[in-house]
Amino acid sequence: MALAVDAHTHLYSGLAPLGMPAPEPPPENFLQILGRLWWRLDRALDERSLAASAEFYASEALALGCFGLVDHHESPESIEGSLDVLADACQAAGLRAVLCYGATERNGGDDEARRGLAECERFLRANRRPLVRGAIGLHASFTASDETIREAARLARDLGSVLHVHVAEDGADVEDARRRGYAGVVDRLARLEALVPGSVFAHGVHLDADEVKRVSDAGCWLVQNPRSNQGNRVGYPQALAHAAQVALGTDGYPADMAEEEAALLAAAAAAGDHLGHARGRAAASERLLAERFGSAFTGADRATWERARSAAAARRDAVRERARAEADRLWQRMRALPR
Numbered sequence: 442m443a444l445a446v447d448a449h450t451h452l453y454s455g456l457a458p459l460g461m462p463a464p465e466p467p468p469e470n471f472l473q474i475l476g477r478l479w480w481r482l483d484r485a486l487d488e489r490s491l492a493a494s495a496e497f498y499a500s501e502a503l504a505l506g507c508f509g510l511v512d513h514h515e516s517p518e519s520i521e522g523s524l525d526v527l528a529d530a531c532q533a534a535g536l537r538a539v540l541c542y543g544a545t546e547r548n549g550g551d552d553e554a555r556r557g558l559a560e561c562e563r564f565l566r567a568n569r570r571p572l573v574r575g576a577i578g579l580h581a582s583f584t585a586s587d588e589t590i591r592e593a594a595r596l597a598r599d600l601g602s603v604l605h606v607h608v609a610e611d612g613a614d615v616e617d618a619r620r621r622g623y624a625g626v627v628d629r630l631a632r633l634e635a636l637v638p639g640s641v642f643a644h645g646v647h648l649d650a651d652e653v654k655r656v657s658d659a660g661c662w663l664v665q666n667p668r669s670n671q672g673n674r675v676g677y678p679q680a681l682a683h684a685a686q687v688a689l690g691t692d693g694y695p696a697d698m699a700e701e702e703a704a705l706l707a708a709a710a711a712a713g714d715h716l717g718h719a720r721g722r723a724a725a726s727e728r729l730l731a732e733r734f735g736s737a738f739t740g741a742d743r744a745t746w747e748r749a750r751s752a753a754a755a756r757r758d759a760v761r762e763r764a765r766a767e768a769d770r771l772w773q774r775m776r777a778l779p780r
């Protein structure tokens with residue numbers, strides 16, 4: 442049986458199921474969902490709420506049978522050291538994790554991007570936790586300059602790591618790349634030498650077959666996130682059928698990989714996609730994680746994880762209680778942010 446691995450998620454949204462306020466006014470498109478919800482949540486995060494969020498998400502992930510996850514993090518008011526907060530939570534829980542900070546220029550320009558990349562580099566060099574690995578993150582092509590993308594790719598290569606980026610989740614990302622003079626997001630990443638082998642490109646909803654093949658030929662992964670794509674109404678990633686390596690992620694939804702796979706198969710059937718391909722995605726997530734750890738998981742790894750899972754089950758109520766208290770404080774901080 443494949444180990445359940447969540448190949449793209451956000452520990453920072455771990456408290457969202459505990460009463461996160463609805464966006465106001467109700468968003469009508471993808472960019473409004475980001476601006477009114479997730480980019481408010483990430484700005485409201487401080488170290489305490491982030492720690493509670495990661496602890497709660499990791500505890501629930503174990504309870505749901507998740508063996509490991511690939512996280513993409515942003516907390517613009519608390520960048521330095523944020524990956525240690527996430528790493529400590531995953532290591533303490535007994536959950537494998539690949540962590541990055543998603544560098545972006547959307548709040549603070551060049552300086553913000555530089556700090557995001559520096560956090561990734563610092564973490565990659567310093568981290569010694571046996572259950573955690575680092576990566577170099579970029580939020581998405583549309584919130585990063587050419588210089589930032591080029592620098593992220595250089596760092597990934599120099600440090601023997603990979604990139605983790607949202608790619609063509611919505612048509613707005615593609616339009617942005619075209620406005621900048623590129624044929625699309627993949628053309629932009631390719632010309633900036635950012636198709637680093639082993640990189641994790643989340644979504645690919647608005648890529649065509651040729652773009653997907655180009656990403657695949659470079660040895661990069663694509664990650665489909667069916668519940669999130671449906672929730673954000675961004676469309677179905679039809680071209681992923683042309684990719685050699687497609688994994689399955691939850692994009693911030695709880696790490697219930699059985700539910701995610703059921704959503705995938707329903708969406709694939711409705712879109713007329715190849716069900717055989719879709720069925721392979723959960724197992725591909727395990728290969729993606731093993732690739733970042735540099736070895737396949739052994740029976741002993743699995744036995745250790747089973748023990749961690751039992752221990753997490755015993756602590757689950759206490760963790761949930763801490764998460765509820767911290768969630769109330771976080772929603773207050775979120776409401777207090779200027780619009």
Ligand SMILES: [Zn+2]
Pocket residue numbers: 449450451513607643692693
């Ligand atoms: Zn995401």
